[in-house]
Amino acid sequence: MIQFERVSKAYPNDQTALKDVSFRLPAGRMVFLTGPSGAGKSTLLRLIPQIERPTSGKVLINGTDIGRLAAWRIPQFRRRIGLIFQNPNLLDELSVFDNVALPLRIQHYPREETARRVRAALDKVGLLDREKARPMELSGGEQQRVNIARALVAKPSIVLADEPTGNLDPELALDIMRIFTEFNAAGVTMLIATHALGLISQFDAPRLTLREGRMHLENA
Amino acid sequence: MDARQAQRGHSGSVRLGAWLTHHGESLRDALRRLARRPLGSLLSMLVIAASLTIPMTLLATLHSARIGLAGWSNEAALLQLYLKPSVDEAEGRALLTRLKNDPAIADARLITPEKGLEQLAQTHAIDGLLSEIKNNPLPAVIEIHPADMKGLDALRDHLAALPEVETARMDSEAVERLRGLISAGEQLTMIFLAILAPALAITMGNTIRLELERRAHEVRLLQLIGATHAFIRRPLLYSGAVLGLGGTLLSLLLSMLAMRMLVEAAARHGWDMGIQDTLPNMLLLLIPVGVILGITAAWLASALQIRRIRPT
Ligand SMILES: Nc1ncnc2c1ncn2[C@@H]1O[C@H](COP(=O)(O)OP(=O)(O)OP(=O)(O)O)[C@@H](O)[C@H]1O
Numbered sequence A: 001m002i003q004f005e006r007v008s009k010a011y012p013n014d015q016t017a018l019k020d021v022s023f024r025l026p027a028g029r030m031v032f033l034t035g036p037s038g039a040g041k042s043t044l045l046r047l048i049p050q051i052e053r054p055t056s057g058k059v060l061i062n063g064t065d066i067g068r069l070a071a072w073r074i075p076q077f078r079r080r081i082g083l084i085f086q087n088p089n090l091l092d093e094l095s096v097f098d099n100v101a102l103p104l105r106i107q108h109y110p111r112e113e114t115a116r117r118v119r120a121a122l123d124k125v126g127l128l129d130r131e132k133a134r135p136m137e138l139s140g141g142e143q144q145r146v147n148i149a150r151a152l153v154a155k156p157s158i159v160l161a162d163e164p165t166g167n168l169d170p171e172l173a174l175d176i177m178r179i180f181t182e183f184n185a186a187g188v189t190m191l192i193a194t195h196a197l198g199l200i201s202q203f204d205a206p207r208l209t210l211r212e213g214r215m216h217l218e219n220a
Numbered sequence B: 001m002d003a004r005q006a007q008r009g010h011s012g013s014v015r016l017g018a019w020l021t022h023h024g025e026s027l028r029d030a031l032r033r034l035a036r037r038p039l040g041s042l043l044s045m046l047v048i049a050a051s052l053t054i055p056m057t058l059l060a061t062l063h064s065a066r067i068g069l070a071g072w073s074n075e076a077a078l079l080q081l082y083l084k085p086s087v088d089e090a091e092g093r094a095l096l097t098r099l100k101n102d103p104a105i106a107d108a109r110l111i112t113p114e115k116g117l118e119q120l121a122q123t124h125a126i127d128g129l130l131s132e133i134k135n136n137p138l139p140a141v142i143e144i145h146p147a148d149m150k151g152l153d154a155l156r157d158h159l160a161a162l163p164e165v166e167t168a169r170m171d172s173e174a175v176e177r178l179r180g181l182i183s184a185g186e187q188l189t190m191i192f193l194a195i196l197a198p199a200l201a202i203t204m205g206n207t208i209r210l211e212l213e214r215r216a217h218e219v220r221l222l223q224l225i226g227a228t229h230a231f232i233r234r235p236l237l238y239s240g241a242v243l244g245l246g247g248t249l250l251s252l253l254l255s256m257l258a259m260r261m262l263v264e265a266a267a268r269h270g271w272d273m274g275i276q277d278t279l280p281n282m283l284l285l286l287i288p289v290g291v292i293l294g295i296t297a298a299w300l301a302s303a304l305q306i307r308r309i310r311p312t
């Protein structure tokens, strides 16, 4: 469950990105986060894994106020969240396989299980045959799919996606959204920020809309 | 943190195996990264080696001098018993026999006043002057080589208390003074090393910090996916250990070279310094010290730096 209680966020340059935002997303639900550019979508997502901290208000995950988490607990906490940002953020010196394996490596998963899970994740995004390639040898869309495989490989309970289909052609974008709905069907809470209104209209999921940092609830 | 994870999901031993594997991977990763910048890595190792070589050579020289001195002083540190003027030659010889039978004494030799005067004349070429001295002013002297160096002071006190003996002198003051000088030199070098250690740590820490800066992108990503600081830091600690090991090994090599050159130069001038061109085992201690210093430096540098790199 993701819960925002009267959350405001002002950046150091006094740019107010979020104003008094409150909402509750029950565990296992999928929600789209929409709104015009600069409305605060990315900011809202970045507050959840503690990349940013709110100026005021509380963010609760499964009932825990994450603002009160001790610093040493944050890594543990982040492992339960799959992050998919628009920039694929892959490591060029590692192969596709090793990039996807990273979230398992940091948790010291055994080698065989790592290999099994990495191949399953790559299979889901249709890149099983590219596991030995370097990220630079892949197209933008392929890199984004590697990014998605990496976010899903450790079976997180929450997935946050910030314009995950920005680089993809419409058909691939639809594929990715289908992967997300599959994941959601398996019980993962999904919060997906996107501009692609046409695309999400095909999916039966509620929409949270931000305008100038304020939250508007509407249903698709 | 790793132990707690081990309890979740997987059997502890399997995770422990994976954790150990990560140590192996970290070491390989550290070596690969150092190898990728051979010049920079070699340069920081050379800085470490160069600054360690001077104090190490000094220590080795002093250590060697101390050993040489120990051998020398065994021969030289003899006791001289100045007999009372009232003791005649027969009494002196009787005392000599008694002393020779003392197990604490290896050897003893009597120098009568006449012989003493002869020796003095020979060594100082003052025949003319001495022949004019009618009353020989020298006392009879018994020179004593003690059986061992321990209990020398007690032996002297014991001998000084003999009725025939006026005073007992130990002829090792010069040796003692030299030994004191060597000790002072060693202490000074140790102080120098103690001052040097933080400077070396800073050098290594800076190398690690630069490495971390080059890897900022990777560090950010690792933080985002929930890697602990310990995980992110591990390869860097191995880098520090490798730097420290390489630096101290290199400086041992340089010190050995310096010692050999010193001994050879001395030999060319026909001067046997009694110094060996081997390094004392004590200096091998510097290797673990260097490794620990490297790890500490890497730990500090990464502790300061990882916090500054924030995920975006
Ligand atoms: N790191 C930052 N420092 C200062 N201001 C920021 C920062 N990030 C975002 N902002 C500001 O906060 C506001 C909200 O930005 P945010 O990136 O959350 O919007 P968004 O809804 O994701 O926009 P887009 O659809 O273009 O990605 C903007 O006015 C932006 O200029």
Ligand SMILES: [Mg+2]
Binding pocket: A041, A042, A043, A162
């Ligand atoms: Mg954005």
